[in-house]
Amino acid sequence: MFAVPGAYDRAITVFSPDGRLFQVEYASETVKRGATVLGIASPEGVVLAAEERAGSKLQDLSFMWKIFQIDEHVGTAVAGLSCDAHILVDQARIYAQSNKLMYDEPIDIEILTRRIGEIKQLYTQHAGVRPFGISMLFGGVDKKGSRLFWTDPSGAVEEVDKYLRRMDASKKAPAGK
Numbered sequence: 259m260f261a262v263p264g265a266y267d268r269a270i271t272v273f274s275p276d277g278r279l280f281q282v283e284y285a286s287e288t289v290k291r292g293a294t295v296l297g298i299a300s301p302e303g304v305v306l307a308a309e310e311r312a313g314s315k316l317q318d319l320s321f322m323w324k325i326f327q328i329d330e331h332v333g334t335a336v337a338g339l340s341c342d343a344h345i346l347v348d349q350a351r352i353y354a355q356s357n358k359l360m361y362d363e364p365i366d367i368e369i370l371t372r373r374i375g376e377i378k379q380l381y382t383q384h385a386g387v388r389p390f391g392i393s394m395l396f397g398g399v400d401k402k403g404s405r406l407f408w409t410d411p412s413g414a415v416e417e418v419d420k421y422l423r424r425m426d427a428s429k430k431a432p433a434g435k
Contacts, residue, residue, distance in 0.1 A: 332398030379413025
């Protein structure tokens with residue numbers, strides 16, 4: 259059975275002929291249209307900043323938060339749909355507290371970010387759900403020092419420092435290589 263031409267965006271589990279999942283691309287577009295989020299890591303710690311703007315004068319700004327504390331050592335800033343963020347922030351808090359109870363130590367920033375990325379990725383492969391329309395910037399201090407990680411709507415996870423180094427190296431590479 260073949261899908262109707264141009265109907266590849268109706269189901270999350272249907273790839274277009276060129277291998278794209280349009281629902282994930284729509285979620286990424288929501289993030290692009292969202293507020294600006296910024297993270298800065300230094301040897302002393304991490305700073306997260308976000309532009310908080312209401313779409314309407316009738317919206318209550320106290321429900322439009324973009325920065326959340328996950329645990330004493332980690333926080334997150336989100337770009338995209340704030341309502342989607344609340345679900346993942348609550349799950350991140352549960353992971354952080356469970357780790358503290360099980361191992362008597364704070365959760366590693368990378369492990370926390372990867373777990374949230376796994377949840378986001380699951381929502382890209384099951385029918386009846388849609389991808390989360392947010393990107394999250396996790397920042398904090400753990401055993402390895404100050405760390406900053408990013409997740410996108412597809413569930414991809416990247417350490418910001420490594421991502422920036424890779425992008426810088428690609429700009430310096432000669433054309434055609």
